[in-house]
Amino acid sequence: xxxxxxxxxxxxxxxxxxxxxxxxxxxxxxxxxxxxxxxxxxxxxxxxxxxxxxxxxxxxxxxxxxxxxxxxxxxxxxxxxxxxxxxxxxxxxxxxxxxxxxxxxxxxxxxxxxxxxxxxxxxxxxxxxxxxxxxxxxxxxxxx
Numbered sequence: 001x002x003x004x005x006x007x008x009x010x011x012x013x014x015x016x017x018x019x020x021x022x023x024x025x026x027x028x029x030x031x032x033x034x035x036x037x038x039x040x041x042x043x044x045x046x047x048x049x050x051x052x053x054x055x056x057x058x059x060x061x062x063x064x065x066x067x068x069x070x071x072x073x074x075x076x077x078x079x080x081x082x083x084x085x086x087x088x089x090x091x092x093x094x095x096x097x098x099x100x101x102x103x104x105x106x107x108x109x110x111x112x113x114x115x116x117x118x119x120x121x122x123x124x125x126x127x128x129x130x131x132x133x134x135x136x137x138x139x140x141x142x143x144x
Contacts, residue, residue, distance in 0.1 A: 001097075004053040008121065011046040012101075015039050016119045025114025027103045029076035036076055040068050047101065054121075057099060063088035064101050080115065097123045 019039045022029050029036045047061045063084040071080045082102035092098035099121040106116055 004050075004121070007050060007053060008119075012043070012050065012119055015043045015046065016101075016117050019043070020117045023103075023114075023116050027080045027115030028078060033076050037072055040072065043101075044068060050099075054097060054099060056096075060085060060088045060090075060100065067102060092122070092124050094124055094126065097121065 019036055022032060022036055024030055044065055047064060051058050051061050064082075067080070067082045067085050071078070080103040082104065085100075085102035086104070089100050089102075090098060099119070101119045102117070103115050104118050106113055106118065
């Protein structure tokens with residue numbers, strides 16, 4: 001697991017943080033759109049690499065790719081929809097891992113609240129949630 005965490009810390013999280021820093025509370029990107037597209041493309045490539053560490057993640061990675069590509073076609077200045085990603089997300093079974101990447105509503109977290117790119121990796125063991133990595137400080141995520 002440490003190798004996976006190291007990959008996330010160096011190849012996923014910095015891109016998520018940089019991208020999110022330009023999002024408004026509605027999730028849109030209002031400036032430096034071309035640079036943000038490049039970040040998304042790099043993130044897509046790195047998610048492909050991440051699937052080597054988390055082989056059960058291929059479905060959510062494919063859905064994330066579809067949602068990102070649809071958002072780029074629509075325009076990053078439009079409110080994002082990550083419905084495919086949210087539908088593909090599966091909470092982990094006992095002892096398994098699960099991760100999520102996509103734009104979701106961070107409604108009950110520290111400011112700023114709104115729709116932001118989020119990434120988290122966690123597992124459930126004996127009904128206890130073990131968070132291995134999260135790119136955003138939050139107390140509850142609302143999938144909308």
